[in-house]
Amino acid sequence: MYADHQALVAFHLAGKRRGDVLDAIEGLNLRPALLARYRDLTALRYDFPLVLIRNSTGPEFVQSLSALVDRALIEAAPQGSENERLRKHILRLEREIRTLVTAGAAGSLSELWDQAAGRLGSGTDELIEDSASRAGVTVKIDGDLVDCDEDLPTRLFTHAWASVQEQKAGRFRDKVNRLILKLSDMLRADFVRSKAGQSAKSLTTSVGALYGEVFDFEVMSR
Numbered sequence: 001m002y003a004d005h006q007a008l009v010a011f012h013l014a015g016k017r018r019g020d021v022l023d024a025i026e027g028l029n030l031r032p033a034l035l036a037r038y039r040d041l042t043a044l045r046y047d048f049p050l051v052l053i054r055n056s057t058g059p060e061f062v063q064s065l066s067a068l069v070d071r072a073l074i075e076a077a078p079q080g081s082e083n084e085r086l087r088k089h090i091l092r093l094e095r096e097i098r099t100l101v102t103a104g105a106a107g108s109l110s111e112l113w114d115q116a117a118g119r120l121g122s123g124t125d126e127l128i129e130d131s132a133s134r135a136g137v138t139v140k141i142d143g144d145l146v147d148c149d150e151d152l153p154t155r156l157f158t159h160a161w162a163s164v165q166e167q168k169a170g171r172f173r174d175k176v177n178r179l180i181l182k183l184s185d186m187l188r189a190d191f192v193r194s195k196a197g198q199s200a201k202s203l204t205t206s207v208g209a210l211y212g213e214v215f216d217f218e219v220m221s222r
Contacts, residue, residue, distance in 0.1 A: 042099040049101045050152075051109050052159040054143040061163035062156065068109075068139055069094045075138040089120075089131035096120055101147045110142045 031039070038044065047064040073087055096116035105112060117132035146155050196202060 042095060042102050045094070048148045049098060049145045050147075050156070051141065051145055052143040052155065053141050053163070054108070056141075056163055056167075061160055063141065065094060065097060065109075065145070068141070072135045072138045076135045085127070086131045086134060089128045090135045092120060092128065093117060093132050093135075097145070101145050106144075108142050108144055109139070110136075112145055113139075 045066050047066060049065050051063045051065060051068060053061050053063060069090060073090055076083065076086060076090070093113070093116050096119060097112050100112055100116060105115070107115075113132065113136055117129045121129035121132075144155075146152055192198075
């Protein structure tokens with residue numbers, strides 16, 4: 001009895017099992033009772049999946065699905081309005097999208113949004129597709145959905161690097177376009193002051209056909 005008590009104390013303090021006093025539990029797929037509700041994570045609202053924002057023009061290159069849904073609800077169904085039905089539908093839609101991604105579905109937010117709305121709309125509540133369409137208009141971004149799995153770090157950091165490079169390339173293109181415009185203006189000004197730019201033909205072209213018969217461009221050229 002004393003040995004059995006010591007084995008129980010050792011298991012309680014160190015988590016180590018001695019002898020055959022305690023049965024093995026490794027294969028029972030047990031978890032603490034306090035974590036029982038987390039067995040099905042799709043029933044909870046948390047930050048995953050993430051949306052890898054495509055063609056981002058701001059500093060954000062990633063956004064959580066729950067944050068996007070919250071923003072859509074604020075715009076499409078404000079608190080205290082008659083749009084409580086819409087709010088319930090969109091929260092169900094969010095859960096369905098999370099379930100699809102957890103099950104291995106891949107695609108963009110817009111694709112899985114429509115897919116989830118179709119699955120829910122084929123059930124008892126046909127109005128959910130209308131709610132999804134109304135709320136979807138307020139979602140201004142799109143991008144691939146990624147879950148918290150072993151591929152997330154690689155995809156997230158690759159997307160972050162690509163987003164930064166794309167923004168740098170965009171700023172470079174804007175700078176080059178401004179320089180091209182300035183250079184074009186300088187070349188145009190030099191041409192206007194040149195002999196060719198002050199020819200009768202060039203002056204006629206610059207004024208246009210509407211007043212072509214009003215002026216004597218040969219005299220103007222001389």
